[in-house]
Every structure is written in C-alpha cells, then in structure tokens.
Amino acid sequence: MEGDANVTQLGGVGTKTAKSLEKLNIFTVEDLLFHLPAYYKDLRKTVPLAHIENKEDTAAVIRASVTTPPRWIKRMGKFSVFTFEVADGTGVLDINLFNLPFLFGKYKPGQSFLFFGKIKLFRERPQMDNPEIFPVEKPPGILAYYPLTAGITQRKMRLMMKNALAALEEQPAYSSAFCRTVPIQTDKTDFRMLHLPADEEEPLTARKSLVWKELLLFNRMIDLSGHDKKEREPLPIPENAVEAYIGKLPFTCTGAQLRSIQEIARDLSRPFPANRLVQGDVGSGKTAVALFAAFAVSLLGAQSIIMAPTELLAEQHFAFAQEIFGPGAALLTGSTGKKERGYIAAGLADGSIQVLISTHAVLYAPYPFKNLQVLIIDEQHRFGVLQRSLLVRKNPTVHSIILSATPIPRSLAIVLYGKADISILDEMPPGRLPVKTFLVGPNKRPDMYDWIFAQVRKGEKAYIICPLLEPSEGLPYLSVTELYAELSARFKDTPMEVLHGKLPSKTKQGIIQRFRSGETPVLISTTVVEVGVDVSDATIVAVENADAFGLSQLHQIRGRVGRGKKESYCYFLTNGSSLERLKILKDCSDGFEIAKKDLQFRGAGEFFGTRQHGETTFRVADIVQDADIFLQVRTNIDQMQQKFPRDYRLLTALARENAKKGRYLSV
Ligand code: ADP
Numbered sequence: 170m171e172g173d174a175n176v177t178q179l180g181g182v183g184t185k186t187a188k189s190l191e192k193l194n195i196f197t198v199e200d201l202l203f204h205l206p207a208y209y210k211d212l213r214k215t216v217p218l219a220h221i222e223n224k225e226d227t228a229a230v231i232r233a234s235v236t237t238p239p240r241w242i243k244r245m246g247k248f249s250v251f252t253f254e255v256a257d258g259t260g261v262l263d264i265n266l267f268n269l270p271f272l273f274g275k276y277k278p279g280q281s282f283l284f285f286g287k288i289k290l291f292r293e294r295p296q297m298d299n300p301e302i303f304p305v306e307k308p309p310g311i312l313a314y315y316p317l318t319a320g321i322t323q324r325k326m327r328l329m330m331k332n333a334l335a336a337l338e339e340q341p342a343y344s345s346a347f348c349r350t351v352p353i354q355t356d357k358t359d360f361r362m363l364h365l366p367a368d369e370e371e372p373l374t375a376r377k378s379l380v381w382k383e384l385l386l387f388n389r390m391i392d393l394s395g396h397d398k399k400e401r402e403p404l405p406i407p408e409n410a411v412e413a414y415i416g417k418l419p420f421t422c423t424g425a426q427l428r429s430i431q432e433i434a435r436d437l438s439r440p441f442p443a444n445r446l447v448q449g450d451v452g453s454g455k456t457a458v459a460l461f462a463a464f465a466v467s468l469l470g471a472q473s474i475i476m477a478p479t480e481l482l483a484e485q486h487f488a489f490a491q492e493i494f495g496p497g498a499a500l501l502t503g504s505t506g507k508k509e510r511g512y513i514a515a516g517l518a519d520g521s522i523q524v525l526i527s528t529h530a531v532l533y534a535p536y537p538f539k540n541l542q543v544l545i546i547d548e549q550h551r552f553g554v555l556q557r558s559l560l561v562r563k564n565p566t567v568h569s570i571i572l573s574a575t576p577i578p579r580s581l582a583i584v585l586y587g588k589a590d591i592s593i594l595d596e597m598p599p600g601r602l603p604v605k606t607f608l609v610g611p612n613k614r615p616d617m618y619d620w621i622f623a624q625v626r627k628g629e630k631a632y633i634i635c636p637l638l639e640p641s642e643g644l645p646y647l648s649v650t651e652l653y654a655e656l657s658a659r660f661k662d663t664p665m666e667v668l669h670g671k672l673p674s675k676t677k678q679g680i681i682q683r684f685r686s687g688e689t690p691v692l693i694s695t696t697v698v699e700v701g702v703d704v705s706d707a708t709i710v711a712v713e714n715a716d717a718f719g720l721s722q723l724h725q726i727r728g729r730v731g732r733g734k735k736e737s738y739c740y741f742l743t744n745g746s747s748l749e750r751l752k753i754l755k756d757c758s759d760g761f762e763i764a765k766k767d768l769q770f771r772g773a774g775e776f777f778g779t780r781q782h783g784e785t786t787f788r789v790a791d792i793v794q795d796a797d798i799f800l801q802v803r804t805n806i807d808q809m810q811q812k813f814p815r816d817y818r819l820l821t822a823l824a825r826e827n828a829k830k831g832r833y834l835s836v
C-alpha cells in the first residue's frame with residue numbers, strides 16, 4: 170500500500186473511524202503514520218502487587234496468572250461486565266472488563282498475562298478496569314500515546330499504526346552510501362521506531378532521520394521555486410511618505426519601528442525587488458511597519474497583498490488597514506462569499522482596492538491586479554518562503570516583505586529566506602509593563618482559579634490554555650473540553666467559551682468578538698491564541714500543563730497579555746517536572762534569549778509535545794530545535810549533487826512531486 174492511500178484501505182478502519190480521524194487531520198495512511206506520539210510509557214518493568222503501596226490510581230504492569238474463571242457481573246443489551254481474579258504470588262487483583270464480551274472465553278485459570286492499567290481499591294480489594302492485556306511472551310515494551318479524538322482509543326490508534334506499518338510499501342529510498350554520510354534511514358524503519366520502539370533511543374533516532382529527510386525536501390523545494398533578482402523600475406516614493414504615514418498611526422512609533430520603516434522606504438526606491446525579513450517578538454508592532462509599504466505604494470496608485478497565516482489574523486489586520494485605507498482595504502478569505510468576491514475582483518482590476526488582506530486563499534485566486542507592487546507575508550510561526558515564491562513567480566518584480574516572530578539567528582534566516590535583508594524590531598512599544606509570571610503547582614491550582622475568577626468579576630479578561638482539544642486517555646494532559654466542564658461547573662455565573670482551530674471562521678470571529686467586548690470574559694483555548702489573537706485589554710493568561718510546551722511557545726502565549734497599559738499576569742501550571750526550564754520564563758522576557766535556552770533544556774520525551782497536524786509548517790522538524798540540522802542540510806545538498814547524483818535526482822523528483830501537491834504551502 171502506498172502512503173497516500175486513504176485510511177479506509179486499512180483493515181479495521183471503517184467510515185465511522187475515518188470520520189473521527191478527519192478531526193485529527195488524518196486522511197491518508199501517511200497522515201496516520203505522521204501522527205506523532207505525544208508521550209511514551211516504558212512498560213518493560215513489571216511490579217509485584219505487594220510493592221504497590223498506594224493502591225489509589227497507580228498505573229503499573231502486573232505479571233499474574235488467572236486464578237478464577239471469568240464470570241459475568243452484568244450483561245444487558247450493549248452493556249456488559251465480566252470479572253476474574255489474578256494472582257502473582259505476592260497479592261491478588263480483580264480484573265474487570267467492560268463492554269468486551271467477545272473476550273470472555275479468552276482467560277482460563279492457570280494462564281499468565283501482563284496487565285497494564287490503573288490500580289484502584291474497591292471494597293478493600295485492588296481492581297483494574299479494562300487494563301491493556303498482553304501475552305507473557307509478547308510484552309508491551311515501550312508504548313506510544315497519541316493525541317486523540319472522540320471515537321478513538323489509544324488501543325485503537327496503536328492497532329491502526331501497526332496495520333499501517335505492515336501495509337506500508339518500502340518507497341524508493343536514498344542509497345546506503347548516502348545514508349552512511351547522514352543520519353537517514355528508510356521511512357519504514359523510521360515509522361516502526363517511532364510507533365513501536367524497542368528501546369528509548371529509537372524514537373530519537375527516528376525523529377532525527379525524519380527531520381533530515383523533511384529538511385532536505387524543504388530545501389530542495391525552495392531551490393526549485395527560487396527566483397533571480399530581477400531588475401525593475403524604482404518607485405518614485407514621495408519624500409514625505411514616512412511622515413505622512415506615521416501621522417496616520419494611532420500611536421507614536423518606536424525607534425525600531427521608525428528605522429525599519431525607513432529601511433523599507435529605501436527598498437521601494439531601488440531598481441530591484443526588495444526581499445526583506447522583519448523580525449520582532451510578539452507585540453513589537455510588525456504590522457504597522459509592514460503596512461507602511463502598502464501605504465507608500467498606494468500614494469502612487471499601486472496595490473499590495475498582505476497574507477496572514479489564519480483567518481483570525483487576517484481579520485485583525487483588516488481592521489487595522491481599514492483605519493488607514495478606509496474602503497481601499499479589502500478582506501479575502503476562504504469564507505468570503507461569491508458576491509463579495511465579485512466586488513473584490515472588480516476593485517482589484519480597476520485599482521480602487523489598494524490593499525488586499527488575505528489568507529492563503531489568495532494563492533489560488535485568479536484575480537488580476539491593476540498594479541501589484543508589494544507582497545507582505547505575516548507568517549507568525551510558519552515559514553512563508555514557498556508561499557512567497559509562488560506569488561513572486563506570478564509577479565516577478567514585486568517587492569516582498571516577510572514578518573516573522575520566530576527568533577532565529579541571522580545565519581539560519583539567510584538559509585531559509587535566501588538573500589534577505591533583515592530588519593529587527595528589538596524595542597517594545599512604550600508603556601508596557603512586564604507580565605508578572607508565576608509558576609503554579611497542583612496544590613495552588615484551586616486558589617489560582619479563585620483569584621482569576623475574582624479578577625474577572627472585577628472586569629478583567631482571561632485566557633486559559635490547554636495542550637489538548639479533546640480528552641486523550643493515557644495522556645497526562647488536560648483538554649479544553651474537560652477544563653470547560655470543570656470551570657463552568659465551578660464558576661457558574663461567569664460566561665466562558667471554548668476556542669480552537671477547528672471551529673469555522675465565522676464562529677471563531679464571534680467568540681473573539683464577545684471576548685473583546687467583555688460579554689464572555691474567559692476564553693478556554695488551545696494554542697490558537699498563540700498565533701495572533703490581539704485583545705489589548707486582556708490581562709490574565711493561565712497555561713495548564715505548561716510542562717508540555719516548549720519555552721518559545723509559552724513565551725508566545727504569554728505575549729497575548731501585557732499589550733495594554735494595565736498590569737498583566739501569567740500563570741504556568743506545572744507538575745514540577747520542568748521547573749528549571751519554566752523558571753527561565755519567570756526571569757526573562759526576551760524572545761531570542763528564551764529560544765536559545767529552550768534548546769539547551771529540551772530533552773528526550775518532550776520532542777513531540779502535543780502539536781496537531783496543520784498547526785506548524787513542518788510535520789516533524791522544529792526550526793528552533795533543529796536549527797543545526799537545517800544548516801547542515803544546506804551544505805549537504807550541494808555535496809549530494811556532486812557525490813550522490815542518484816540520490817540528488819531522487820530528492821529532486823520528491824521535491825517536484827510535493828510541490829505539485831502544494832506541500833508547505835497551506836497555512
Ligand atoms: P506583532 O509584532 O506581534 O505583529 P502587532 O503589530 O500586532 O505586533 O502590534 C501589537 C499591538 O501593539 C497592536 O495592538 C498595535 O496596535 C500596538 N502597537 C504597535 N506599535 C505600537 C507603538 N509604537 N505604540 C503603541 N502601540 C503600538
């Protein structure tokens with residue numbers, strides 16, 4: 170079976186399961202295999218029953234033999250429970266199996282099994298409900314745990330992975346000679362090590378190999394889409410354009426903003442297309458800098474595109490652009506209606522629309538512009554390199570500006586963006602108080618929520634972030650759904666809503682609008698708020714299971730508050746497992762500094778986190794964490810062309826095929 174076969178081709182995956190998998194953005198066998206474990210549990214050690222002291226909620230692997238034949242406790246329609254006793258020579262345990270009637274005949278006295286589950290006490294007797302049961306000769310080893318959605322259990326997910334692995338055909342692979350020079354193995358080996366690791370090293374080995382392959386591919390795709398610096402007519406930007414623009418802004422520019430605006434003014438007046446990267450931490454005011462380019466060319470009757478990574482951000486940029494351009498600004502997203510699109514097409518053609526704010530919808534829109542001169546890509550966490558290439562290819566002399574909040578060093582930026590000029594916004598708008606940051610342990614959690622909701626009753630607004638959208642059994646992380654249930658039961662009088670990336674854009678917009686107006690002062694959200702919700706008077710953010718996130722990501726989340734003049738508060742809830750790491754955030758508010766530290770601290774087991782498909786550019790790679798691989802890959806491609814021409818041809822073919830599929834373009 171090929172990777173792009175539909176998941177329903179796998180044994181045991183029916184239309185119902187496929188529907189559930191869609192919620193995790195899994196459509197093909199390959200999507201499934203790239204659904205990375207969030208967590209591994211090492212089940213190689215069994216524990217004697219007598220050694221389990223606290224029998225409340227302890228998860229363990231018990232090796233024991235069946236001592237009583239199974240008997241039914243209840244059997245009514247779809248509902249059933251049967252039970253049997255097992256013993257390991259140090260103690261006894263009752264095994265209860267709910268709704269698994271077909272397993273009734275499987276357990277006979279005298280047979281031994283491995284039982285993995287939580288042990289609890291019921292009428293003084295230790296019990297396990299629906300443990301995972303393994304034959305003694307097939308011990309579970311290291312188990313992978315995945316982010317889930319309703320209708321899919323860990324057991325089911327693992328079974329599907331096993332089937333997918335078995336069915337996956339070996340693809341044409343890099344030569345073993347090439348693989349000896351780089352840490353690359355075949356896909357099949359990588360996925361096996363990732364999903365069914367034999368030891369704790371294998372997931373790391375597999376990850377490295379997948380990152381290498383992904384970054385080789387990405388690099389080659391950039392090469393193929395590359396464009397030469399063309400000559401073009403310089404634009405006669407009026408002398409007073411900068412002055413006129415800053416006069417229109419509702420605030421005074423920072424020194425860094427002014428410097429960057431002047432750099433852009435010079436770019437536009439040159440006889441070749443600009444390729445500028447504006448880098449700045451969350452809240453440093455990149456939007457106002459970029460919009461200058463649009464303003465300056467509008468004075469000459471020319472047009473600009475601003476491309477945002479999410480509809481939410483596009484809408485926010487649109488609101489800002491309207492203040493400057495009035496009816497000369499238009500918004501085009503996936504949810505723009507047919508009639509509206511008609512007006513936009515007409516406005517772009519006759520030049521009455523000066524700035525088009527869009528999501529990637531614009532990549533595929535066939536609308537001709539009267540006179541397009543500037544392309545702005547706000548990429549936040551993603552890498553809009555290929556998006557830019559695609560648009561630049563259609564308009565080869567257009568000036569392009571990329572806005573990035575990812576703190577990457579200059580050397581890496583140049584590999585990633587080509588010969589880009591870089592402006593750095595290293596100064597925050599004035600009047601911002603640093604966000605007061607606290608680390609909160611489990612015993613202080615109730616007090617923290619009491620305090621937060623007391624503040625909310627006084628008129629403050631709070632974001633509460635969870636690593637998961639839906640409960641995923643076995644993962645030690647809280648989901649938005651669970652937290653909403655908990656908090657809405659506990660604080661009945663406070664309106665709160667749930668926000669996540671999978672809601673339709675209109676719904677999201679409504680939720681943000683109600684949050685902004687104060688009608689719903691509490692938002693319980695996944696990390697979608699990290700990519701750019703801008704509500705300047707929100708003052709509180711709390712992050713559940715902060716241990717599950719990277720430092721840079723937490724820093725971005727924290728950046729959602731402290732945007733106004735009021736004192737803001739940030740709470741990172743931690744079980745203590747990454748206290749050292751989190752303490753860095755408490756003392757530091759410099760995104761570049763934090764990114765550096767993030768690298769030093771991230772260890773095994775935290776590699777995959779809980780990221781969901783479609784939330785980042787890469788499926789496996791992380792540009793901050795894997796910066797060194799990225800740099801090595803670049804030099805390797807050049808050597809590859811010389812020394813391994815067959816591998817180079819394979820890479821090129823893969824790059825072409827992926828470009829055709831639009832990989833790394835969807836935002
Ligand atoms: P980012 O760099 O994260 O994209 P934004 O451009 O969204 O930052 O700006 C963050 C907020 O700060 C916005 O509400 C914006 O209006 C405001 N802002 C930007 N520059 C200034 C400034 N010089 N003074 C005051 N507020 C500013």
Ligand code: MG
Pocket residue numbers: 455456547701
């Ligand atoms: Mg921004």
